[in-house]
Amino acid sequence: MAKKNYHYSNVSRGLTGGMICAHCNKSIEDGDYRYYENPKAYITHHKSCCLGDPAWEEMDLDRAEKQRKWDGFVVDIKALMQKHGRGTASDLIMDIESIFDIDYCKY
């Protein structure tokens, strides 16, 4: 059988097709799921029904790394707020575009 072209998503980001798991036949109502498209429909699976798919481990590691970076960022921001005072730090953070010459509007 040809390798299926799976896509990975989470219910919080949107629904794909009928959202019935092709493995357990139950509705996919929350959490991660994967899907592929055949000529007739989207075929979906609960994450828990296809844990052997190595893509999950890769995504879990990626999420953990993003969370680790975020946690470090929050620690730094809290330290800035403690050092400069909450209001001043907030004002400076609002000005961060000009500090780093970032212009989001040009994209």
Ligand SMILES: [Zn+2]
């Ligand atoms: Zn299932």
